[in-house]
Amino acid sequence: MRTIEYLTSPDLASAFWAVVVTGLMIALFAGALSVLVVVKRLAFIGQGVSHAAFGGVGLAYLIGVGAGNGVGAGLGLLAVLLAFSLAAALGIAWLGERSGARTDTAIGIVLAVSMALGFVLLREAGARAAVTGSPAPPAIEGVLFGSVASVSWFDAGLAAVTCLGVLGVLFLVRRPMLFWAFDERVCEAFGAPGNRMRILLLCLLAIAVVVTVKLAGVVLATALFVLPGAIALRLADRLWVVVGLALAAAVVGMLGGLVVSFELDLQVGPGVVLVLAGMYAIALGVGAGTRRLATG
Amino acid sequence: MPETPQPPALEFHGVGYTYPGAAIAGAQSAEAIRGVTLDVRVGERVGILGPNGGGKSTLLKIALGLLDGYDGEVRVFGRSPAQARRDGLVGYVPQRVEAELGFPVSARQVVQMAATVGVPAWRPSGAGVRARVDECLEMVGAADFASRAIGKLSGGQLQRVMIARALAREPRMLMLDEPTVGIDAAGQERFASLVERLNKGLGLTIVVVSHDLRTIATSCDRVACLRRTLHYHDAPGGLTPAVLAEVFSHDIEAVFGEVHIDAHAAADCDDPSHQHHHGHHHHDHDDNDHECGGGHP
Numbered sequence: 348m349r350t351i352e353y354l355t356s357p358d359l360a361s362a363f364w365a366v367v368v369t370g371l372m373i374a375l376f377a378g379a380l381s382v383l384v385v386v387k388r389l390a391f392i393g394q395g396v397s398h399a400a401f402g403g404v405g406l407a408y409l410i411g412v413g414a415g416n417g418v419g420a421g422l423g424l425l426a427v428l429l430a431f432s433l434a435a436a437l438g439i440a441w442l443g444e445r446s447g448a449r450t451d452t453a454i455g456i457v458l459a460v461s462m463a464l465g466f467v468l469l470r471e472a473g474a475r476a477a478v479t480g481s482p483a484p485p486a487i488e489g490v491l492f493g494s495v496a497s498v499s500w501f502d503a504g505l506a507a508v509t510c511l512g513v514l515g516v517l518f519l520v521r522r523p524m525l526f527w528a529f530d531e532r533v534c535e536a537f538g539a540p541g542n543r544m545r546i547l548l549l550c551l552l553a554i555a556v557v558v559t560v561k562l563a564g565v566v567l568a569t570a571l572f573v574l575p576g577a578i579a580l581r582l583a584d585r586l587w588v589v590v591g592l593a594l595a596a597a598v599v600g601m602l603g604g605l606v607v608s609f610e611l612d613l614q615v616g617p618g619v620v621l622v623l624a625g626m627y628a629i630a631l632g633v634g635a636g637t638r639r640l641a642t643g
Numbered sequence: 644m645p646e647t648p649q650p651p652a653l654e655f656h657g658v659g660y661t662y663p664g665a666a667i668a669g670a671q672s673a674e675a676i677r678g679v680t681l682d683v684r685v686g687e688r689v690g691i692l693g694p695n696g697g698g699k700s701t702l703l704k705i706a707l708g709l710l711d712g713y714d715g716e717v718r719v720f721g722r723s724p725a726q727a728r729r730d731g732l733v734g735y736v737p738q739r740v741e742a743e744l745g746f747p748v749s750a751r752q753v754v755q756m757a758a759t760v761g762v763p764a765w766r767p768s769g770a771g772v773r774a775r776v777d778e779c780l781e782m783v784g785a786a787d788f789a790s791r792a793i794g795k796l797s798g799g800q801l802q803r804v805m806i807a808r809a810l811a812r813e814p815r816m817l818m819l820d821e822p823t824v825g826i827d828a829a830g831q832e833r834f835a836s837l838v839e840r841l842n843k844g845l846g847l848t849i850v851v852v853s854h855d856l857r858t859i860a861t862s863c864d865r866v867a868c869l870r871r872t873l874h875y876h877d878a879p880g881g882l883t884p885a886v887l888a889e890v891f892s893h894d895i896e897a898v899f900g901e902v903h904i905d906a907h908a909a910a911d912c913d914d915p916s917h918q919h920h921h922g923h924h925h926h927d928h929d930d931n932d933h934e935c936g937g938g939h940p
Contacts, residue, residue, distance in 0.1 A: 385745050519764040526756040529793075530742040536707045536735040537812065538728055539760045580747065586794040589747040 350609045363609075365500045368560070370601045370615075372506035373559050373571065376513040378597030380555055381576030383548060386528055392439055393569040394430045394548065394579055395461075401490060401565040402461035403431030404494035405468025408484035409475070421501045429558045435461065436553040440546060465490075493564030493616035494609075495595045495608070502561060509558045513551055520547065525586075567616030571597060574623040581627070581634040596626055650721030652816045652848040653683040653706060658699050658715035675701035678872045679715075685815070688842050688849040690859030693869035697853045703820055706850075707735055720815060734809030734847075736802075736819040744794040750804045751789040754779055757811035779807040783837060799830030804835065812851075816848040817841065823858040835861040846907065 353363040384390055394587040406427055407413040413424030442453035468482055476483045485497060517524065526534040527544035552572065559568040579592035583597050604619025611618070657680055662673040678700035683689045693699050704710040705717055708724030719727035727733055730813070748756075754776045759768045780786045783803040788796060796804065802822060809817055819838075823831050841847045853859055859866055865874050 382747075386743060522756065522759045522762065522764070525748070525752075526760070528743065529746045529748060529753065529756065530737070532741045533735065533737045534756075535709055536728065536733075536737075537757050537760050537808075538731060539756075580745070584747045584794070585749070586747050586752060 348610070349612075354607055356542050361500075363495075364379045365503045366498045366615075367602075367605060368503040369498050369562055370406075370605055371598065372503065372510040373555075373562060374575075374597040374601035375594060376510045376555050377515055377559060378575040378594040379514060379590065380548075380552060381400045381572050381574070381592050382579065383524070383528055383576075384572050385580060387531075387548070387575035389548070389552065390569065391451060391454050392436065392551055392557060393572050395458045395560065396436045396549075396553050397441055397560060397565050397568045398458040399431045399435030399461040400428050400557055400560045400568075401465035402468070403426040403428040403465070403557075404484075404490050404560075404565070405465035405472065406431070408472035409468045411481070418501055420498075422503070425505070425557065428560065429554065431461070432553040432557050433550060436549040437546070440549050473624050482531060487612065489564075491564050491566045491616075492614035493560075493562050493567065495562075495615055498562055506558055509555060513555055513638060516547070520544065524548070562615050563619060564616035567620050569621075570620045570623060571601070574620075574627055574643065575600065577628045578623070578627050581630040596623070600626060649685060650718065651682055652685045652687070652720060653681065653850065654716070654718040655679050655681040655702075655706075656716040658702075658705065658713055658717055660698075660710065660713040674871065676754045676869070676871055681867060681873060683816075683848060683850060685848055686718075686842070686846055687865060688838065688863045689851070689865045689867065690863035691850065691852045691867050691869050692856060692859050693852075693854060694852055697854075697870040699854075699869055700820065703735075703818060703852055706818060707733060730896070731812035732815050734812065734814035734817045736805045736809045736817065736822060738824060742793075742805075743848040744801075746793065748793050749790050750785060750793055750796065750800075750807075751780065753775060753793055753804055754807045754811050754846075757808045760812065766880060775813075778802075782810060782831075782841070783807045798825045799827070802826060802830070802834065803837070806841075810841075814847070816850065818850045818852070820852050821855070822851060822853065822862075823855055831858065831861070834858075838862040858863065888912060 353359050354367070401466055402429075404413070404424070407424045410427075411418050412427055437449060439453050439457060442450065466487070469487055469490070472484045475481075484493065484528060489497065523534070523539045524544050524547075526537070526539045527541055531541060531545075534544075556568055556572065559571060563571060574598040576589075576594040578596045579589045582592055583589050600619055600623035602614060603622035606618075607613065608615045608618030657678050659677045659679070660675050662675060679698075679702065681689075681691075691699060691702065702712065703711050706719060706724055708719075708726075708728035711725075717724055720732050722730070722732075755768065755772065758772050758776050758779075762768060762772070777786070777789075780789045783806045785800065785803045785807050789802055793801070793804065806817070806819075823834060826834065838849055838851070842849050849863070851859055851862055
């Protein structure tokens with residue numbers, strides 16, 4: 348068992364516990380957001396936002412922000428990624444609101460352009476680093492699918508702050524957010540905020556995705572914001588049961604995925620996604636079974 | 644002009660609205676309504692009948708304070724529509740297809756969403772809110788299935804929950820949009836008697852907007868027919884078979900005979916006395932000028 352070795356060996360334990368704590372914090376806010384993402388059909392927007400982060404990674408390394416392991420580098424990288432992803436989220440929302448423009452077209456364009464841009468910029472940053480001798484940008488594979496090596500206690504702290512922030516904001520706006528999520532076109536007629544809730548949710552999603560990207564990768568991060576909610580909604584139709592199940596699914600999927608990736612020496616993204624996908628398949632079976640029992 | 648003891652529940656004076664250019668691609672004209680003058684008094688049950696695309700939802704949105712930039716004047720209980728919305732004076736029952744029925748909430752939670760609008764986040768929804776939610780569910784006969792998931796209700800049950808939600812903020816007027824779409828005959832009868840109960844029992848002013856003549860005939864005392872502008876207003880003495888026949892023929896005309904209707908509307912303006920045949924007689928103020936002036940600038 349490599350997992351136990353990693354978490355107990357005096358040389359490795361600190362680095363790997365940072366990964367576990369980061370993963371747990373991410374699982375909590377991703378699980379909470381995933382219910383809203385599934386119900387409001389924001390999965391594809393999330394995908395667009397996380398891919399925009401790839402362009403952000405490329406730009407950050409090209410202009411020399413984010414290289415190295417210090418807190419300054421971490422904050423610099425975070426700032427560039429946040430700018431990219433928030434711009435993508437709000438741009439997609441803005442395009443989607445204008446009648447005539449199709450949201451999925453907008454996302455398709457933003458997603459592809461960010462990926463192309465990120466690839467070109469990362470290549471360029473790598474070539475420059477080789478010439479100047481400055482720290483090389485991370486391997487593209489790690490950016491796409493996530494990596495354990497780049498995650499530090501700084502990232503764990505960042506994930507914890509994000510977790511507190513996202514869950515705190517969701518708690519504060521739980522009533523208008525719920526009303527908006529259930530009946531978007533009607534809530535304003537009742538004096539509840541409507542469009543402001545959409546923008547707030549997209550911003551929370553953008554921030555959460557950016558914090559997740561380093562561990563789970565640009566391509567697979569959104570799975571954490573979709574699969575837990577999808578699993579929970581298969582199994583229950585009581586709001587707080589669904590939220591609880593989504594949180595539990597995200598935590599189990601994250602820890603299981605970390606074990607898989609430690610054992611198989613895989614990137615974290617694929618490990619987490621495969622574990623969550625397996626849980627979803629089981630939930631499909633259980634959901635179908637209980638429905639058959641219920642109908643006789 | 645005699646003094647009115649209290650302002651009408653809903654006043655439209657020469658109200659027009661044109662959607663901005665790009666909003667409706669390919670449409671010849673984006674004008675939704677024009678020269679609409681309407682006067683709903685407190686305690687009345689008024690139906691607004693019109694074909695799909697006739698401007699009914701535009702009229703509703705303006706009354707609910709959701710659409711700005713209209714011409715003319717709109718007052719809801721003497722206030723601006725936006726103010727009336729903030730004050731929770733108007734309960735709104737939308738067409739049911741608009742809500743997210745896959746959402747994991749119970750009927751009770753749906754009513755509670757409206758009951759807790761404006762309650763600060765740090766304050767738990769207390770016993771007062773819970774009592775109000777139960778009262779609303781009881782009023783519409785939805786107490787039996789209050790804890791069932793919203794997606795598992797029948798069309799009629801869902802509609803009652805939507806009405807309970809509209810009652811949650813203790814409004815003085817209910818506006819219902821196509822309330823009987825997808826509801827069976829028995830459900831429609833229950834709906835009509837519920838509307839009567841809310842109207843007579845609670846003194847709620849009722850405005851029903853529908854393309855379905857039967858819905859309006861069974862639940863309202865007065866009818867206005869809307870196809871861009873109001874073609875007919877008032878049915879004094881209730882809906883007699885003769886009045887129904889006239890409204891019905893107007894509806895047919897509105898759907899099939901645009902040219903004829905426009906000529907008819909113009910004739911109304913040229914000859915105000917013509918309108919009095921249609922029953923414009925018990926208004927406190929003469930709004931014929933508004934209607935004609937707004938309709939044909």
